Amino acid sequence: MQLPEELQSLQRFHGHLGVYVTLGLRMGAIGKRRFGHYKGLRAVVESQPEPPMRCVLDGVQFSSGCTMGKGNIALEAGSEPAVLFEKEGHRLRVSLRSGWREKIDREMSKDQELEQSLYYYEIPEEEVFDVRDGDLTSPRGSR
Numbered sequence: 001m002q003l004p005e006e007l008q009s010l011q012r013f014h015g016h017l018g019v020y021v022t023l024g025l026r027m028g029a030i031g032k033r034r035f036g037h038y039k040g041l042r043a044v045v046e047s048q049p050e051p052p053m054r055c056v057l058d059g060v061q062f063s064s065g066c067t068m069g070k071g072n073i074a075l076e077a078g079s080e081p082a083v084l085f086e087k088e089g090h091r092l093r094v095s096l097r098s099g100w101r102e103k104i105d106r107e108m109s110k111d112q113e114l115e116q117s118l119y120y121y122e123i124p125e126e127e128v129f130d131v132r133d134g135d136l137t138s139p140r141g142s143r
Helices: 005-014 019-035 053-064 100-107 110-122
Strands: 042-047 073-077 082-087 090-096 129-135
Touching: 005 019, 005 053, 005 110, 019 042, 019 053, 019 082, 019 090, 019 110, 019 129, 042 053, 053 073, 053 082, 090 100
Parallel strands: 042 073
Antiparallel strands: 042 082, 082 090, 090 129
16 A cells, blocks of 8 residues: 555654554644644643554644644643644644544554555545634633
């Protein structure tokens, strides 16, 4: 199976491919597209504390430019994978749409990780992600 170059690079970075690292890649790309360069950008990743869901963190780092080394990304415990991006008083929250985590966890297979990663790489954003933005100074912009 021939993977797109971006997924090949992600695979080299993370050590293997999987659904959650691929979803993290997509989540980070949404934040980067919205806010541009990582300078001033901060990401808070929500995830279960153990792999495979925690792999979303590497995907976000890979695509957003927010990294542990720069100190502009953090991990918080959560039952669903999500990322809150903040920059210059604005925030953007990217999470899975309702029901997707259960579907992923039910269908995830080590034998099918390349095919599943490619599927989640290509699925339209609006089908799998809930993207909400807001202003930090507005009460409606809070988490």
